[in-house]
Every structure is written in structure tokens, then in C-alpha cells.
Amino acid sequence: xxxxTSRVVRVKTSLSSPERLLASTAVLRKMVxxxxxxxxxxxxxxxxxxxxxxxxDVVGIKVNCLGGRDMCTRPALAQAxxxxxxxxGLSPHRVLVWDRSSRxxxxxxxxxxxxxxxxxLCFGTDEKGIGYEKELTVYGSLGSLYxxxxxxxxxxxxxxxxxxxxxxxxxTASLKNIFGALHNPNKYHEDRCNPFIADAYSVPFVRxxxxxxxxxxxxxxxxxxxxxxxxWTAPLGSILLAEDPVALDSVCAGxxxxxxxxxGLPPIEKGGGVPAYIRTAADPGHHLGRYKSEQIDLREKVLxx
Amino acid sequence: xxxxxxxxxxxxxxxxLSLSNLRFGFERGSPVAAFPGPDAAWAxxxxxxxxxxxxxxxxxxxxxxHLCPRECIVGDQERGxxxxxxxxxxxxxxxxxxxxxxARPDPIEKKPFYxxxxxxxxxxxxxPGCNMNCKYCQNWEISQVRPEQARSFLLTPRDCARQALDLxxxxxxxxxxxxxxxxxxxxxxxxxxxxxxxxxVMISAGFVKEQPLRDLLPHMDAVKIDLKAFSDRYYRExxxxxxxxxxxxxxxxxxxxVWLEIVYLVLPTMNDDxxxxxxxxxWIRKELGRDVPLHFSRFYPTxxxxxxxxxxxxxxxxxxxxxxxxxxxxxxxGNVPGNPGENTICPRCGARLxxxxxxxxxxxxxxxxxxxxxxxxIPGVWGNRPNKAAS
Ligand code: SF4
Numbered sequence: 001x002x003x004x005t006s007r008v009v010r011v012k013t014s015l016s017s018p019e020r021l022l023a024s025t026a027v028l029r030k031m032v033x034x035x036x037x038x039x040x041x042x043x044x045x046x047x048x049x050x051x052x053x054x055x056x057d058v059v060g061i062k063v064n065c066l067g068g069r070d071m072c073t074r075p076a077l078a079q080a081x082x083x084x085x086x087x088x089g090l091s092p093h094r095v096l097v098w099d100r101s102s103r104x105x106x107x108x109x110x111x112x113x114x115x116x117x118x119x120x121l122c123f124g125t126d127e128k129g130i131g132y133e134k135e136l137t138v139y140g141s142l143g144s145l146y147x148x149x150x151x152x153x154x155x156x157x158x159x160x161x162x163x164x165x166x167x168x169x170x171x172t173a174s175l176k177n178i179f180g181a182l183h184n185p186n187k188y189h190e191d192r193c194n195p196f197i198a199d200a201y202s203v204p205f206v207r208x209x210x211x212x213x214x215x216x217x218x219x220x221x222x223x224x225x226x227x228x229x230x231x232w233t234a235p236l237g238s239i240l241l242a243e244d245p246v247a248l249d250s251v252c253a254g255x256x257x258x259x260x261x262x263x264g265l266p267p268i269e270k271g272g273g274v275p276a277y278i279r280t281a282a283d284p285g286h287h288l289g290r291y292k293s294e295q296i297d298l299r300e301k302v303l304x305x
Numbered sequence: 306x307x308x309x310x311x312x313x314x315x316x317x318x319x320x321x322l323s324l325s326n327l328r329f330g331f332e333r334g335s336p337v338a339a340f341p342g343p344d345a346a347w348a349x350x351x352x353x354x355x356x357x358x359x360x361x362x363x364x365x366x367x368x369x370x371h372l373c374p375r376e377c378i379v380g381d382q383e384r385g386x387x388x389x390x391x392x393x394x395x396x397x398x399x400x401x402x403x404x405x406x407x408a409r410p411d412p413i414e415k416k417p418f419y420x421x422x423x424x425x426x427x428x429x430x431x432x433p434g435c436n437m438n439c440k441y442c443q444n445w446e447i448s449q450v451r452p453e454q455a456r457s458f459l460l461t462p463r464d465c466a467r468q469a470l471d472l473x474x475x476x477x478x479x480x481x482x483x484x485x486x487x488x489x490x491x492x493x494x495x496x497x498x499x500x501x502x503x504x505x506v507m508i509s510a511g512f513v514k515e516q517p518l519r520d521l522l523p524h525m526d527a528v529k530i531d532l533k534a535f536s537d538r539y540y541r542e543x544x545x546x547x548x549x550x551x552x553x554x555x556x557x558x559x560x561x562x563v564w565l566e567i568v569y570l571v572l573p574t575m576n577d578d579x580x581x582x583x584x585x586x587x588w589i590r591k592e593l594g595r596d597v598p599l600h601f602s603r604f605y606p607t608x609x610x611x612x613x614x615x616x617x618x619x620x621x622x623x624x625x626x627x628x629x630x631x632x633x634x635x636x637x638x639g640n641v642p643g644n645p646g647e648n649t650i651c652p653r654c655g656a657r658l659x660x661x662x663x664x665x666x667x668x669x670x671x672x673x674x675x676x677x678x679x680x681x682x683i684p685g686v687w688g689n690r691p692n693k694a695a696s
Contacts, residue, residue: 143609184449186388187438227381
């Protein structure tokens with residue numbers, strides 16, 4: 001039977017310097033694995049991964065590079081996850097770290113790897129021979145071509161966004177990260193991206209391949225996003241994990257609102273609450289998850305370095 | 306805007322301190338007709354960066370574009386709705402300057418212009434992107450993609466004019482996608498074309514702000530506007546645009562004295578209500594005049610509108626009838642080759658002035674812009690020489 005609540009795990013570390021944390025794959029791997037254990041109740045990370053993946057899967061880790069080197073999914077977090085996946089038994093060439101373009105990945109500090117054996121793959125949709133589907137996917141308000149990295153080249157998706165304020169829709173975390181798989185995200189910024197984001201995440205192959213969100217909230221942009229503005233960042237030193245992207249985004253909305261209140265700023269959504277697209281994602285027409293706080297089982301873990 | 310200012314627009318950054326030209330070197334490709342799918346074969350090609358015009362810096366690296374009525378507010382590293390303009394570190398760039406994805410000679414009737422140099426050819430260029438998203442767009446594979454997702458090639462404004470001349474064209478047409486989104490390139494090409502003794506014609510949805518339009522019009526010889534419907538709701542729901550700015554643009558074009566024709570694509574059950582057609586025609590007669598040619602064009606299912614049948618021909622004929630009843634004098638039926646509604650008929654004596662079957666055009670009772678039977682002056686730009694001599 002489906003549980004009545006969605007579990008979201010926030011793992012914090014007491015490591016004081018964000019620079020040290022961002023550079024430390026070992027600490028980040030511990031955070032990922034601690035979060036996985038809390039999320040699944042499994043005895044060890046391999047068992048936790050086995051709840052989501054098969055060793056025969058080709059796993060796409062969808063990162064978010066739009067904000068540039070200073071405000072992207074940190075390469076060290078992706079690397080920590082890759083190492084954990086390899087310990088679970090996935091061979092390196094079955095893991096692909098991807099986003100819209102190789103140029104953006106490189107700019108964010110990811111090491112591109114299109115074919116070298118023994119290392120995980122890392123490249124963008126714009127690589128020759130990849131590109132977008134030729135057939136439009138039409139769903140609700142959406143008419144888009146999806147990246148073939150999602151539709152053809154991977155069998156499972158780990159959604160790895162970075163938590164940021166977003167001037168046009170309130171916040172960007174897991175749900176909005178799917179825009180990076182579309183050929184025309186610029187067409188969906190009207191009406192606070194609603195219902196476009198929910199529609200984009202609802203198409204059958206996205207639902208089927210979505211397994212887990214690991215959200216980078218190590219350094220959070222609480223105003224001025226999605227681009228980087230150092231004066232409005234907060235070193236949270238956290239990652240969040242959930243199966244339910246709606247619940248995770250709802251928790252993220254609370255985090256941003258608290259940071260904003262602390263800095264004398266209004267909530268991301270006029271009058272408070274979660275942005276409209278998150279509510280839409282939870283409605284009966286989309287059914288992507290839960291956003292109400294009473295439906296979310298939020299667990300916090302503090303990791304001592 | 307005077308000619309010097311317009312030149313600045315063509316050179317980029319007209320509304321701001323001018324920046325040095327940031328274009329990078331790029332392999333010259335062959336300017337052949339291209340209609341590629343968005344297969345992103347352009348991955349590692351250097352970008353075509355050219356500072357945009359008509360935008361404002363708002364601080365914290367944010368900009369606001371004032372080229373079209375969307376007035377996108379765009380953060381650093383983001384793009385506007387059209388996808389053809391990008392904010393980089395607080396400076397706004399057009400990504401499509403001198404990078405058309407299509408360049409080829411077409412009959413002017415294909416645009417369609419029926420009262421502008423009939424039987425002449427127009428060198429037709431387009432770059433990827435559009436500031437609307439019509440659910441029935443025939444050219445969505447270039448209009449609804451980002452520049453890097455279409456195969457483009459380098460074509461400088463001078464080369465554009467030279468190609469047009471070499472191919473025996475009388476005009477350069479800015480067409481296929483939405484030329485407003487490649488405004489700077491269109492501006493530069495229009496200057497080069499004029500200099501070469503060519504006409505400039507724009508085929509647009511008219512979803513453009515007043516100032517850029519006024520700045521552009523002195524350099525245009527003819528404009529065709531796709532009026533999508535006469536209902537704001539349709540504009541918002543089917544095209545993701547708005548009606549009012551388009552009506553304003555039509556008035557401005559007419560007042561500027563630039564030759565104007567209007568196309569109305571008739572979608573069954575969506576914008577074909579006789580009352581809507583009647584209101585549209587009454588508005589045209591009152592605000593633009595009875596002699597503006599109006600083309601009722603047939604829809605074929607495509608893109609996101611595959612659930613509708615093609616427009617029944619009798620719906621087009623009924624619309625034409627309504628327009629005549631409302632007093633419009635030059636009303637056509639488009640996309641129905643061989644239909645008598647393609648022909649130009651003298652509104653006074655009924656003589657057939659121009660006979661058309663698709664792109665087979667025969668001038669009949671039209672001599673020197675007049676009906677050869679009754680002598681009525683027929684509005685339009687006739688003959689086979691460019692409008693304005695090279696300056
Ligand atoms: S031209 Fe493009 S960027 Fe500018 S307002 Fe229009 S859609 Fe937005």
C-alpha cells in the first residue's frame with residue numbers, strides 16, 4: 001500500500017567551511033549514503049540503491065548548470081554519487097552525468113567524458129549524435145522535444161538539481177530541473193511556469209525513469225536566482241533526498257522562505273506557501289507527489305565530519 | 306530614428322553604450338536552402354554574439370527587452386521567450402545576427418504579396434526563433450527551436466544583398482520565422498539591400514513594440530502581417546500572443562505608407578465564426594481602408610494542431626463573401642491552388658486583372674497599375690523594377 005506521507009531527508013554537515021565541503025567528495029559521499037539509509041531504512045547503501053536501480057540500468061544524473069560555476073550542481077556531489085553507485089555495482093560506463101550542453105557542464109567544472117573507459121560518462125544533449133527527439137511530446141500545455149539522453153540513452157534518472165530562488169516561478173529545484181531536458185524551455189516561463197513544469201514532469205517516460213532526487217543545497221541562492229549573486233547566498237551545507245519531487249520542492253520552498261525572512265525579504269510566493277506549479281504537480285491531474293507539510297515526513301540528519 | 310541611429314541598430318546596442326563587436330570568426334558555410342530538424346549538430350560551433358538593440362539594463366545583471374510586447378525580463382545566462390537573445394553578464398545579445406537557417410529565392414506570391422511586383426522573386430531569409438508559439442506553425446522546426454538546434458550558416462548583410470542580385474531577385478524578404486526576433490540582422494540587411502537597389506519586404510505577425518517598428522518602416526517597401534484572429538482569447542490560447550499590439554502595428558504600418566497586405570489563416574471552429582470575420586473586416590475598412598488586400602488562407606493540420614481538419618473551401622469562400630459585403634475590395638483565398646479567389650478582380654468593372662493558379666501568374670487586364678478596361682487605379686506596387694533607387 002502507498003504510504004500516506006512522502007519522506008524527505010535533509011542531511012547537514014557541521015563542516016564549517018563551505019569551500020572545504022564543496023571540495024570533499026568523501027564527506028559528500030557520506031552525506032549521500034546517510035541520506036539514502038534514512039530515506040529507505042536499508043541496512044547499507046548498496047541495499048538502498050537496489051530499491052531504486054538494477055545493476056543493469058544506465059543511470060542518468062541530471063545536473064543543473066545554468067547558474068555557472070558558482071551556482072550549479074557541484075561536480076563533487078555528482079562525483080560522490082557516482083562513486084557510491086559504483087560501489088553498488090554499476091560499471092562506470094553505465095553512469096552518465098548530463099545537462100543541456102557540454103559547454104555548460106565544462107564551465108561548471110565537470111570533466112567531460114564521451115567515451116573513455118573506466119570512468120563515468122559526462123556530456124550534454126548538444127553532443128553530435130545526441131540531440132533531441134524528432135517527434136514532439138505533447139502533454140497538457142506542453143509541446144516539446146525531449147533530450148535523447150533521457151528518452152533513449154538512459155534507463156533511470158537521478159534528478160540532481162541545485163536549490164535556487166527563481167524570479168519567474170519562485171524556486172528551482174527538482175521539478176523545474178526537467179526543463180533542462182526540453183528543447184524549448186524559454187517558451188514555458190509565462191504564468192510562473194505553471195502548469196508547464198508539472199506537465200513536463202508528468203509525461204510517461206519521465207515518470208517511469210524518475211527514481212530519486214538528490215538536491216544540492218550546499219550553497220543556496222535565496223534571492224536573485226536563477227543566476228548567481230554572491231550577496232544573496234547562504235552556505236547551508238545540506239543535501240536533500242526524496243523519491244517524491246513535489247515533497248522535496250515543498251521543503252525547499254520552506255527553506256528559501258526562512259532564509260528570505262531572516263534577510264528581511266518577502267516569501268517567494270506572494271502571500272506565502274509553495275509556488276503554484278508545485279501545487280499543480282500535486283493535483284489529481286498530475287499526481288506527481290505531495291506538497292502539504294502534514295503529508296511530508298521530513299527527517300534531518302547531522303553528519304559529523 | 307534617423308538613418309545614423311538605424312545604422313547603429315544594425316550594428317547592435319542602439320539603445321545603450323555601444324560595445325565592441327563581439328562576433329567571433331566562423332567557418333563560412335554555403336548559403337543553400339536549409340530546413341534542418343533540431344538535431345543539435347552545432348554543438349561546438351562558436352556563438353554568433355552581437356549586442357541586441359532595444360533593451361535596458363536593470364541592475365544585478367538583469368535586463369529587460371523592449372523589442373516586442375512580451376518585454377521579457379531576463380536574468381544572467383538566461384534567454385527571452387524567443388530563445389534568440391541571451392543575457393551574458395548583464396549585456397543582452399542576439400544569437401542570430403548574420404546566421405540565417407534559410408536563404409532562398411521564392412516567388413513574391415508565396416509570401417503572399419499579390420499587389421507588390423507580381424511575378425518577381427524575393428530572396429527569403431530567416432533565422433531560428435519566434436516571439437510567439439502558434440499551435441499550427443508550419444515552420445515550427447525552425448521557429449520553435451533555439452539557434453543552436455538548427456543548422457545555420459554565415460551570411461553577412463552584404464553577401465545577402467549580393468546573393469539576392471545574383472539570383473535575379475527584386476527583393477529581400479525577411480520571413481518564415483519571425484523577423485522581429487532577428488531585428489538587428491534584418492536592419493543591417495535592409496540597408497545593404499537598399500544600397501544594392503533591392504526592395505525589402507517583411508513577413509511578420511506584427512507582435513512588435515512601436516518604437517522598433519517605426520524605426521524599421523522607412524527601410525521597408527512592403528509588409529505582410531499574419532493577423533491570427535480577431536479575438537484576444539485566441540491570441541493568448543492558440544498563439545501565446547496578444548491581439549491589441551498587432552492591431553496597433555497594422556495602423557502604424559498603414560500610416561507610414563508602406564505597402565501592406567494581411568493574411569488571416571482560417572482554422573475550422575477556432576476563428577472562422579462569421580461574426581468574428583465580419584468584425585475583423587469592419588475594423589480593417591475603418592482603420593486601414595478598403596483597399597488593403599486581405600487573404601483568407603487555408604489551414605492544414607500540423608505541429609500541435611493535428612486534431613482539426615483542413616479548412617473547408619466553402620468556409621474560405623464564405624469569409625471572402627463577408628469581406629466583400631463589408632466593403633473590402635481586394636479579398637483573396639490562399640492555399641487553394643486553382644480557386645478563382647486567387648485572382649485579382651477590378652472592383653469597379655469586374656475585369657480579371659491578374660490570373661493566378663498557385664505560382665503561375667498571368668497579368669491580364671492590368672496596365673501601368675490601372676484596369677485596362679475601366680481605367681481604375683489599382684492600389685499596389687506594380688512593375689518589375691525596385692521601388693527606390695540605390696542611395
Ligand atoms: S524579442 Fe524576444 S526577448 Fe525581446 S521581448 Fe520579445 S520574446 Fe522577449
